[in-house]
Amino acid sequence: MQLFFAEHLPDQGRLTLNDEESKHCKVLRKQIGDQIQLIDGQGHLATASICQIQPKFELEVLNKTYHAPPRAYAFHLYVAPTKQNDRIEWLLEKAIEAGLDSFTLIQTERSEKHSVKLERLHKVALSAIKQSHQWHLPKIHTMQPLKSIGMPNHALVAHCETDAQKQPFLKAVSHLGSNEVNVFIGPEGDFTVGEIDWFKSKGAQFVSLGESRLRTETAGIYCAMALNAGSPFFT
Amino acid sequence: MQLFFAEHLPDQGRLTLNDEESKHCKVLRKQIGDQIQLIDGQGHLATASICQIQPKFELEVLNKTYHAPPRAYAFHLYVAPTKQNDRIEWLLEKAIEAGLDSFTLIQTERSEKHSVKLERLHKVALSAIKQSHQWHLPKIHTMQPLKSIGMPNHALVAHCETDAQKQPFLKAVSHLGSNEVNVFIGPEGDFTVGEIDWFKSKGAQFVSLGESRLRTETAGIYCAMALNAGSPFFT
Missing domain, CATH: 2.40.240.20 (Hypothetical PUA domain-like; domain 1)
Structure with missing residues (x-):
């Protein structure tokens, strides 16, 4: 069709x-x-x-x-754009296939990319919902400096610094007490320690995405797919 | 490093x-x-x-x-190669980042691709374990006709035919009673009804990978990431 x-x-x-x-x-x-x-x-x-x-x-x-939204949860992804355009486009496409409600680009201290063509991302998003037969187009928000973003409740932050407070992603989601899942993923060089402290001061929780290092775009798609597959356990 | x-x-x-x-x-x-x-x-x-x-x-x-294997489960993926090489390579790379133990190419009735350069896949695999700092290289097996494969116990099959017997992927995994997870994914045109009946006769179970249509390569990476994220719930 x-x-x-x-x-x-x-x-x-x-x-x-x-x-x-x-x-x-x-x-x-x-x-x-x-x-x-x-x-x-x-x-x-x-x-x-x-x-x-x-x-x-x-x-x-x-x-x-x-058609009502097909999932029992909403997934909002906040991510620093990758240096290569094709990687952020790939992330957007695959996250939509697995389920995505909004996509916000963030500017962080270690971001190397400071602009992204939103029009191009809109095309990718539209093509992804058509291809996967979904009826809801995720909202795509223009890039904003990280600290100017109104921090959502119970935000989950994926960073690579060693931190005893990290919970496995789906465990953290199952303890949220909310079906609104907000995830922040940093740039290629990760969030800085200062940014991680800032997240902490805002009440965010830290999550681990498995035991191996994931690229920025892989981390985003990991969350989308984990939520989709894990939803029978947490919704 | x-x-x-x-x-x-x-x-x-x-x-x-x-x-x-x-x-x-x-x-x-x-x-x-x-x-x-x-x-x-x-x-x-x-x-x-x-x-x-x-x-x-x-x-x-x-x-x-x-270093012992880092995961409490083993993931064996059986997949029909995609028409485009880059898609199967991308699947292999991302599945390894999330955790993969073996990768077997299968030839199915609707396969349009009948040969794959194993040497190239080995390179992709090696580069992926180096990049994600893993110490175990998954085994990559040469292409085999589907029905000549010794069917592993409790195989999980992802197909797109409507089937009342399908369980959500992680639910099926959590009921396996085994930490060996064997997943079969069909070609772009899906397994045929005859192949699905054959799987049934072999005692395989059918799983759903969410509510939207996934491409072959997306389906494979979905399973790898779902297993990684879901493992706190089933291991």
Whole structure:
């Protein structure tokens, strides 16, 4: 099933596809009268019939249904961008496949990358939900300095410093008493000791992600997949 | 800490690095008298001093220690190779970072790829254990037709067919009554109904990997990470 995207899906009546999705429809040689399926990234799935193909594709919505979020928890990931764009894009794609609700880029003391093309990340996210047949597009937030972020309750922080206070990730999640899971992951060089102290002062908890060193992007995907697989134990 | 590889690490005395590792040492401008650390992929870590650099690097082993496997379970993955080499290599790398004991390529009815360069996979595996500071190199087995594989006890099979008998992956693992976890993952087009029936006849159990469709390589890494994160609950 091929899915198309439209930011606003009317319950009925007409809508015009944007340039990107029109192009996509054209490449697939869709014709007047063909039916396609659309998502709005907010839980809706619609079936629509093509009624015009030039200059843009216009559609008539035939029906529209709402799908509730499929998971019993929400996963919010805060991560410093990797030096290589493809690694952060890969993280975003795989985290979405496993389940992600929001993605916030953070600027940390050891960050080597100070800007990321949000538009590109949006494309990756959209393609990931289409591919994995999900109806909810995670929110992607622009980069913010770490200490300017309003610290969520019970944040979990993955760092590589030796710390007796670390709990295995899913154990920590199972003790949260909340289905909102907020995870912070540092840059390639890790959070600094100062940043770790700052997290401590904000009441964050420290978690371990297994016994071997994980790259930034691997750590993010580890959390997404562990939450998905572990949810029968903690929700 | 930079790690080098030697297939046989003597308890003491001399050893010669192979061509690849000699080249690596040369690139790093290692000199006579420098000390380096070596692994043999079987749990040993040695410190050795360089005593000759031409034509190959020769070393004097100073000490050698054994590290037991770090996990309380063993993970054996049986997977059909992806059409694109980079995806199967990525799966192998990430599965090793999270914990993998053996990797067996299987040929299935819908496999589109019928050969894989094992030498290349060995390189990926070696690089992954070095990078993540692990001392045990997983065994990589050459491709075999699915039905010629001796079916391990309590095999877990991930397929996408609707099946009321599927259990969430970590639930199934927690009921195994064994710390040997054997997982089968099909090709891009999934196992056929005939193959699924064959698994059933062999006593395999079917597992679900979350609610969204995962690619072959994502499914493999999902299992590796879920096992790593879930092990406090099942070991």
